Amino acid sequence: MAESPARTAFAEEALTHLDTLYRGALRLTRDPDQAQDLVQEAYLRALRYQHSYQQGTNMKAWLFAIMRNLFWDRFKGSRKEDVSLDDVGEFVLYEKLRDEGARPEADVLDKLAASEVVTAVEKLPPLHREVVLLVDVEGFSYKDAATALGVPIGTVMSRLHRARQQLQKSLYDYALESGIVRGNGGHQVQT
Amino acid sequence: MKCQECADKLDRFVDRELNSTEILEMQLHLEACPDCTDHYEFQSHLKRLVKHSCECDAAPPAFREKLRQILS
Numbered sequence: 001m002a003e004s005p006a007r008t009a010f011a012e013e014a015l016t017h018l019d020t021l022y023r024g025a026l027r028l029t030r031d032p033d034q035a036q037d038l039v040q041e042a043y044l045r046a047l048r049y050q051h052s053y054q055q056g057t058n059m060k061a062w063l064f065a066i067m068r069n070l071f072w073d074r075f076k077g078s079r080k081e082d083v084s085l086d087d088v089g090e091f092v093l094y095e096k097l098r099d100e101g102a103r104p105e106a107d108v109l110d111k112l113a114a115s116e117v118v119t120a121v122e123k124l125p126p127l128h129r130e131v132v133l134l135v136d137v138e139g140f141s142y143k144d145a146a147t148a149l150g151v152p153i154g155t156v157m158s159r160l161h162r163a164r165q166q167l168q169k170s171l172y173d174y175a176l177e178s179g180i181v182r183g184n185g186g187h188q189v190q191t
Numbered sequence: 192m193k194c195q196e197c198a199d200k201l202d203r204f205v206d207r208e209l210n211s212t213e214i215l216e217m218q219l220h221l222e223a224c225p226d227c228t229d230h231y232e233f234q235s236h237l238k239r240l241v242k243h244s245c246e247c248d249a250a251p252p253a254f255r256e257k258l259r260q261i262l263s
Contacts, residue, residue: 011262018258022250036254043258094233109236117244135206136238137245142208161202167241 010050014043017060021067024133028071030122038074042067061140061148068130068149093168100181111180112171120170128163135160192220197227205234 021042025035046053046066053062097108121132134140134148135156142160146153175181197220203209204217221228 008263011259015255015259015262018250018255022254023246023248026248027245036251039250039254040258040261043262047262093237094230109233109240112240114240114244114247117240121241121245132241133245136241139242142203142206157202160206164202164237168237 007047007050010053011043011047013059014046014063017063020060020138021063023137024064024130025067025071027118027122027129027133027137028068028126029075034075038067038071041074042070045070058144058147060138061144064134064138064148065150071126093172096172097181108171108175108180112175116174117171120167120174123170124163124166128159128166131156131159132163132167192216194220194224194227197221197224198230201231201234204231205238 018039021039022035025038025042026032029035029038042063046063049066053059093108121129124132130149131145134145135142140148142153142156145156149156151159172181197217200209200213200217204214209217221231
């Protein structure tokens with residue numbers, strides 16, 4: 001196919017968002033090879049449907065929407081039912097740690113390994129994981145995240161809140177298991 | 192502003208999603224409330240931790256080049 005300047009310009013601009021798409025795909029699939037396949041397919045689809053992209057709108061959000069829709073089609077069979085996070089309740093790591101005599105930031109957050117945080121994010125159900133990826137990791141506004149995910153802003157907010165509750169619960173469980181804190185009102189472990 | 196209202200708006204404050212009036216109200220409350228300030232700083236720290244932990248994965252250079260070839 002002859003390469004047109006417009007097509008080249010579009011592809012170049014789209015590729016400036018590659019890291020965001022790759023990270024998102026990696027966190028969703030949890031597999032580097034699947035992530036590359038997913039991102040490649042997303043870019044091919046984006047190029048095919050570039051006429052549907054409106055200049056001046058958020059290309060990163062548009063590309064992410066293509067990628068995550070492919071993810072759901074391919075890996076989840078379009079079934080977007082998700083594990084409910086309602087049963088986590090209002091778990092607030094900060095208050096939990098303070099109740100146990102720890103200094104939440106200095107004693108706990110500073111001691112969490114990046115790999116454990118990634119693990120906690122990857123444990124989130126996909127519908128909640130993708131909101132954390134967009135808002136917390138990629139810095140999307142609620143509005144842009146809502147566009148990328150095809151949901152109302154209120155849904156972004158509620159999923160994000162539940163995801164953070166679950167994330168804090170997972171990190172607390174890890175802190176307990178690894179001895180960073182002791183449960184049941186004990187004091188933090190000095191290391 | 193009461194502490195409960197501050198807690199209710201904390202996500203949006205940390206995410207910079209409040210309007211200027213709400214931001215000012217939050218700032219005034221935080222200046223006067225050490226407990227809410229600690230909670231806010233913890234939530235901000237946690238958000239930064241998630242970002243820094245997850246954003247270190249960049250697309251492999253060979254994959255980037257492969258895509259560039261495919262898309263051209």
